[in-house]
Amino acid sequence: MNIAILTFDGFNELDSFIAFGLLNRLTPQGWKAQIASPTAQVTSMNGVTIHAQQPLEFANRADAVIFGSGIYTRAIAENSSLLDRLQLDPLRQLIGAQCSGTLLLARLGLLGDMPACTDLSTKPWLVEAGVRVVDAPFHARGPIATAGGCLASQYLAAWMMASRAGFDAAAQALHYAAPVGEKDAYVERLLNVVRPFVNDSGR
Structure with a gap:
């Protein structure tokens, strides 16, 4: 399972790095999330430059794609x-977006008439x-998902893990x-948010 986390100049660190860290907890199951950018280096909104x-x-060509915000x-x-460099295929890929990244989904025509989540500035x-x-x-419909609020990146990661690896594997990675001291309750609450949208193509 190869995942592209699209990360542009001015990116929000929480959006890219939380999903990156969580999804790579499934590396033993063959998952690999990677930062994909239009240039060799990008600098975050708070001045962190990454390769x-x-x-x-x-x-x-990835199996799943996340659009970070910035x-x-x-x-x-x-x-x-x-x-135009992006040619995504929702019939083959899971595609998610975080906060202002949802605007990119809209521009690419991937949202259709589905409701979407975003942050207050992008709304x-x-x-x-x-x-x-x-x-x-x-919120998700079939293979397309959106999340609103920086820390909602955990929901995108949980949705992808549950959709492709199952809820047990997702729970273990999130746990x-x-x-500490909140693990079971935390994981249960997180998965309960995404559960209605897993394997649901009609919502």
């Missing part, structure tokens, strides 16, 4: 030469694009990262 592990086009996402959404842009924004941390 991309894969080019942006890695997303086209302070320049609106400009990226208007950059057709950049978005007006999505409404302007004709998307119905819901007041929820996570390792959950706060």
Whole structure:
């Protein structure tokens, strides 16, 4: 299971790194999440520069894709030469987006008429694009999912793990990262959020 976490200049560290860390807990099961970017290096909204592990086009052949958010996402959404590098296939891939990354899903025509989650800053842009924004941390329909709020990145990771590796494997991976003294309750609550959207193509 190869996962591309799309990470652009100005990226939100929580969006990219939480999903990255959680998904790679399934490395023993053959999972590998990697940071994919349009340039060799990208710098976060707080000044952390990282090396991309894969080019942006890695997303086209990955089994799953996550669009992270960032302070320049609106400009990226208007950059057709950049978005044209992406040829995603929801019939084959799981595709998720975090906060302003949902705007990129809309620009790529991947949302259709489904409701979507995002952060409060991005909501007006999505409404302007004709998307119905819901007041929820996570929503999915079939292979497309969106999450709103930086820490909601855990829901995207949990949804992907539960969808492809099953709830038991997802619970084990999340249990390792959950706060000590709260592990069982934390994992149960997290999985209960995504459970209605796993293997549900009609919601």
